[in-house]
Amino acid sequence: MRILLVEDDELLGEGTRKGLNQDGYTVDWVKTGTLADQALKTENFDLVVLDLGLPGLSGIAVLEYLRDRGDDTPVLILTARDSIEDRVLGLDKGADDYLVKPFELNELLARLRALQRRSAGARAAPLLVHGDISLDPASHIVSYKGEPINLSRREFALLQVLLENAGRVLSREHLTQSLYGWGEEVDSNALEVHVHNLRKRFGQDFIRTVRGIGYTIEKSKDQK
């Protein structure tokens, strides 16, 4: 899961970035509205955490431009305690949720998980189940045939993206972007290695290669 964090406050930004990283998210952090707008125009993110009070382009403008482009990436806005107007305006302009600063990291993480669930086809249950595999985004536990198994952080992230998009073909670029942030060194065959490892766990046919495009997994029987 790749998050764009937009926050101009160094201390809050750094703390939030660290917390999200530790929870397994890939985080790209920008400190101005202009950079956020550019990033959202050119890259894929699964979620956006957007401070509204930013230098230059405001958070509200960033949000407006995003929705005007027809982009429905889930956005959680961060607002100051005393600015009810901002909160209302943000929600009216297409934000999916908000948090008032200062906030607890645990609440941010829970709200982001809820947004992910909603955006992944209105999935009500917090568990992702696919055949013999079940993945719990909150506890980071993956079970296979009823037994918990250990996956690396990136294998876990890749599995989660694939499960949330079962039945859809995901491009190599999209998958690589959801596993690695800017400035992270990525081997050209890094994605293949993670795919290979997941196939070793769950069977060769679990992930299908779509030549020239990317990868996909079948829709599971219990998914609609």
Ligand code: CA
């Ligand atoms: Ca700010």
